[in-house]
Amino acid sequence: MTADLLLSLSKYHPVVIEGMGSYDPRDPAAVASRVAERLRSHWGQKPAYKQKLIITQGDPLEDRGISAITPRVAAEFGIPRGLVCLDPDIADYHSPNADRDNVILEVRYSQLAAALNENKPDTMKKLTETVDYYIDEKNRKRKHLGMPHLKHYFRDFALLQEVTKAACCQICNGITIAHTASDINEFSVTSFYAVGLELGLVNPGQIVPYE
Numbered sequence: 001m002t003a004d005l006l007l008s009l010s011k012y013h014p015v016v017i018e019g020m021g022s023y024d025p026r027d028p029a030a031v032a033s034r035v036a037e038r039l040r041s042h043w044g045q046k047p048a049y050k051q052k053l054i055i056t057q058g059d060p061l062e063d064r065g066i067s068a069i070t071p072r073v074a075a076e077f078g079i080p081r082g083l084v085c086l087d088p089d090i091a092d093y094h095s096p097n098a099d100r101d102n103v104i105l106e107v108r109y110s111q112l113a114a115a116l117n118e119n120k121p122d123t124m125k126k127l128t129e130t131v132d133y134y135i136d137e138k139n140r141k142r143k144h145l146g147m148p149h150l151k152h153y154f155r156d157f158a159l160l161q162e163v164t165k166a167a168c169c170q171i172c173n174g175i176t177i178a179h180t181a182s183d184i185n186e187f188s189v190t191s192f193y194a195v196g197l198e199l200g201l202v203n204p205g206q207i208v209p210y211e
Contacts, residue, residue, distance in 0.1 A: 002111050006171055009082065009105060012053035014168035015039070017070050018161065018190045019180025022062035032072035034210065035178050039073070042208045048176060052077065053105065055168055057160055058085040061099040069180055071101060080104045084112060084164045090156055109160055112167035119170055123201075127166070130195050131158050138187055150187065158192040165193075166201035175206050182211040 017035060024031075054074045059067035074081050082105040085095040090109065100106075116123040132155070139149045169175040177193070184190050196202045 002107075002114070005105070005107050005111065006115055009053075009107065009168070010171050010173075011050065012082070012105075012172060013048040013050040013174055013176065014082070014172050015052050015054045015079065015176045015178065016057075016165055016168070017054065017066065017073060017178045017180060018193060019066045019069065020185075020188065020190070021059070022065040022067070024065040024180070026064070028064055028068035029072060031180050032069045032076065035069065035073050035180055035208075036076040038208050038210065039077075039176065039178055042176065042178075046205070048174065050172070050174075052079045052176075053082045054079050055082045055084060055164060056099070056103070057157075057164055058083065058094045058098040060097040061101070066180060067099055071099075073178075074102060082106065084109060084160065086156060086160055091153070109163060112163050115171060116163065116167050123166070124163075126199055127162055127195065127201070128159065130199060131155060131162065131192060134158070134192060134195060138191075142187065147187075154189060157189045158195070161189060161192060162196045162201070165196055166199075169202050169206070175202060176208060177202060177206055178208040179210050182209060 054070060056070055061067050081103045083098060083103045084107055085098055087108050087110045113124050135150060135155060142149060165175060165177060
């Protein structure tokens, strides 16, 4: 079953849109329009020859933020969506709460993690260690600033974000990653995009900045 899912995924060019959750105060329609504009420009210079698939990561539908922006971008291009969720033993609430509108393909975090390790057996070890290092560094800075440590779930969602991109890039031989803001908060899950870059799991040319 896993092999069939990954084979199906390999036929697409994955598009991952990263950004703030429901706390984003901006009009999602305006943000989606800007993201779509930036994607058009990117693909004009670096065409994606496979059918595109916008990959979402289990966000519940909200009025604002990434879960409101992503479907608007999908509609703008007429692109279907894929879904990656954490396994129930990691977060049992994640899959049941996910928005599945226009989703044509769904895989689990563990399936993508296994695919990464199948290609290079130490990939998940390096990725996990680097995420943990980033969390420790961010927590040290937060302590210095008189702020509490990051919530425990940051680790799970940072790993979900980076495993999704790395595995999709590997399986599909390419990826497009778009950000929904130019100023990325250093304590946000999105900020962990630096992990994938540091490890060479994605490259800077695959990232479409908001500005």
